[in-house]
Amino acid sequence: MIQQNGKALLEVRGLCATVNGVDILNGMDLTVSSGEVHALMGPNGSGKSTFAKVLAGHPAYVVTGGTVVYEGRNLLELKPEERARAGIFLGFQYPVEIPGVANSQFLRLAYNTIAVQRGNEELDPLEFDDLVRDKMKLLEMNPDFLDRSVNEGFSGGEKKRNEILQMALLEPHLAILDETDSGLDIDALRVVAGGINQLGTKDNAIVLVTHYQRLLNYIVPDYVHVMDAGRIVKTGGRELALELEARGYDWIGAERGAAAEATA
Amino acid sequence: MSTVLQNLVNQPYKHGFVTAIESDVAPKGLNEDTIRLISIKKSEPPWLLEFRLEAYRHWLGMDEPKWPNVHYPKIDFQAISYYSAPKAKPKLSSMDEVDPELLRTFEKLGVPMNERAALAGVAVDVIFDSVSVATTYKEKLAEVGIIFCSITEAVHKHPELVRKYLGTVVPPGDNYYAALNSAVFTDGSFCFIPRGVKCPMDLSTYFRINTQDSGQFERTLIVAEEDASVSYLEGCTAPKFDTNQLHAAVVELVALDRADIKYSTVQNWYAGDEKGIGGIYNFVTKRGLCKGADSRISWTQVETGSAITWKYPSCVLLGDNSIGEFYSVALTNNYQQADTGTKMIHIGKNTRSTIVSKGISAGHSNNSYRGLVKIGAKADGARNYSQCDSMLIGGSCGANTFPYIQVNNSSAVVEHEASTSKIGEDQLFYFAQRGVGAEEAVSMIINGFCKTVFQQLPMEFAVEATKLLGLKLEGSVG
Secondary structure, three states: OOOOOOOEEEEEEEEEEEEOOEEEEEEEEEEEEOOOEEEEEOOOOOOHHHHHHHHHOOOOEEEEEEEEEEOOEEHHHOOHHHHHHOOEEEEOOOOOOEEEEEHHHHHHHHHHHHHHHOOOOOOOHHHHHHHHHHHHHHOOOOHHHHHOEEOOOOOHHHHHHHHHHHHHHHOOOEEEEEOOOOOOOHHHHHHHHHHHHHHOOOOOEEEEEOOOOHHHHHOOOOEEEEEEOOEEEEEEOHHHHHHHHHHOOHHHHHHHHHHHHHHO | OHHHHHHHHOOOOOOOOOOOOOEEEOOEOOOHHHHHHHHHHOOOOHHHHHHHHHHHHHHHOOOOOOOOOOOOOOOOHHHOEOOEEEOOOOOOOOHHHOOHHHHHHHHHHOOOOHHHHHHHOOEEEEEEOOEEEEEOOHHHHHHOOOEEEEHHHHHHHOHHHHHHHOOOOOOOOOOHHHHHHHHHOOEOEEEEEOOOOEOOOOEEEEEEOOOOOEOEOEEEEEEEOOOOEEEEEEEEEOOOOOOOEEEOOEEEEEEOOOOEEEEEEEEEOOOOOOOOOOOEEEEEEEEEEEOOOOOEEEEEEEEOOOOEEEEOOEEEEOOOOOEEEEEEEEEEOOOOEEEEEEEEEEOOOOOEEEEEEEEEEOOOOEEEEEEEEEEOOOOOOOEEEEEEEEEEOOOOOEEEEEEEEEEOOOOOEEEEEEEEEEOOHHHHHHHHHOOOOHHHHHHHHHHHHHHHHHOOOOHHHHHHHHHHHHHHHOOOOO
C-alpha cells in the first residue's frame, strides 16, 4: 500500500509556538511525503497535540518562529478554513459537540465546501445520503448517527468514528489524527484502524499522534518519531515503537545525554 | 474570533431607504383635539371616539412602566405626530392605481403582492404607515364568509363586530402603551373567521414605518368563532432613520369554543446603528383570549429588530381544556435591548400552556426573557411547560431570564427549564477545520438553536425568518 519517497507534502522547519505565552513547540522539524504514514509519539506534554493544532491553524496557538511549507505554499499564511480546503484534515482528540445541528447537515456542508474548492459538483441531500451511508459501512456505523446532533451525547468511540467518517468524506491530502485511538475499545480500534488503512493512498499522507503502540499494530507506520519538549528527538522505523512499548521514553533522554557527552 | 464575529454581526441594515411620498401628517402633539382629529379624518362613529377618549383619560393618569430591563431617554409624547397617511387616491380599483413609488418600495422589501401573492398563496393586507393601501384575496375569502380587511374598513362595514370585540382582551386602560394605542390608533387589520370555517390560506400583513417621527399605533383584532381556525402572519421592516421611532401596537385575539388561532410574527425593524443611535422603540401589547372550551391560541415570534423590544404575547386560558402556546426567537445585536416573553393565565380547568423561548445576544446587546405563568384557584389539572434557552455570541452581551410563577391550585403541574450556551471558539474552529467559514458556521449553529421555534412557522415564513435572522448575523443562511 505504501509507496516510499513520494513528493514532499509537508516540510516543517524550526517551528516554534506558544499557547497563553507558554512555549510548547521549540524548533520542530518534520518532512512528510505523499504515500507515507508517520507516527508521532512522546510523553504527555511533549507537544504532539499542539503540533497537530498548529498545523490546522487553531487560533489559540501563536507561531513564534520557523516555517511550514505545504504543497509548495506557506501554510502559516492560510486561515484554518483555507488549510482545510487545501486538503489538511485534523482528526480531533476531543471532537466538539454542536447541539441543534444535525450530523448529516454538518457533514454535507463540509463535503460540499471542499467539493466546490476542488471543482466538483455539490451534492443534494439525497445524493449525499447515498454517499455518506456508503462511507459509514466502512466504519460499521449506525445510520442513526446522521440524525443526531454533531457529537452531542456520542460516546468517546462514536466521536472518533465520526471523525474518521469525515476523513473518508473529505479525502484529505494530509490527515493528522490526534489520538484517534484513545477512548476506543479493542473492537472499535480494529474497525477505525481498518477504515484509516483503506483511506491511505500513494497520493496522501497520514500523521498519527498516539501514546500507544497498539494502534501501530493495525496501521503500520513508515516512520516513528519521538517528541520531547516541543521537538522531535528520535526518528526510526516501526521497530522504534515496539522498543518504546518495551522500554518507555526515559532511555531516549539518557541516550541523548550520552551522545551529547560523547561529542563534547 | 471576536473580529470575525464583529464583521458578521455588523452588516448594515439592508432595508434602509426612505420612500419619497407626500404624507398627510397631523401636527405634532397629543390632546383630546388630536384624537378628535383622527376620528374625524377617519369618519368614525361616536362610540369609537368615546373609546379613544376613555383610553386617553386613563393614559393621562398612568406612568410609563419602569420594571422592564431596558434603558432609553424619556419619550416626549408631544413631539410625535399621531396621524400620517399617504396622499393616495381614495378608491383604488386595481393595482395599476397604486402609487408606483409605493410599489417599488414593496418590491425592494420583497413583499408578495397580487400575482406574487397569488403564487405564494398569501393574502396580503398591506399597511403603509397607517392606512391600508391594498388588500388582496378579500373576495375569495368573502366567499367562505371570512372578513379580512383594515380595521378602518371594518369599523365602517362591520361596526357591530368591531364594537363587540374591540377592547375585550386588552381593555382601553390595560397598560400605558395599550392605553396610548387605544386613544390614537390609526389603522391595523381586522380578521373574522365565522363559525365552522377553516381559513383556506395563511393571512399575512406586512407592516412598514415610513414617515419620520410619526408614531405607529396599529390595532389588530382577530376573532375566530366556534370551530373556526386561522393562521395569521405578520412581518415587519422599516427604513433607516436617526431619530427613534415609537411603535405601540395592540393585537387582540379571541378564540371561541374549539377555535384555533395561530399568530406568527417575523420582525426586523431598524435597530439603530452599531453605536446604538436611532432605531425603533417597540412597545407592544399582544394578548389572546381562549374564551371558549377546547380553544387554542399559538404565538410564534421571531424578533430580530427594534432598538428596544417590550413585548409579551400572552394567552388568557379561560375556556376549559384550552391551550396556549408561545414560541419565540429574540435576537439582539449591537446596543439592542429586548425584554420579551409571555404570560400564560390559566383560569379554566385542564388548561395547558407551552413556552419555548430562545434568546440570542451578540455585540453589546441585552436580551431578557420575562414570563409569567399564573394558575388560578379554579384551574384544576392545569399544566405548563416552559423552556428558556439563551445563546451568547461574544463577551460583551447579556442574557437574563425572569420567570414568574404563581400557582393557586395544588393540582397544577408547572415545569421550567433554562439553559445558557455560548458559541465558542472551539466550535468555530471545528467548522473551520472542515472548510466551513465562521459566517456559515454561526448561521448553522443559530438555526439549530432556533429549530424548535422555526418548525412552528408556516413553511414560507420559516424561510423568510431564516433569511431575516441571517441578515442580522451574517450574509447567507443555509
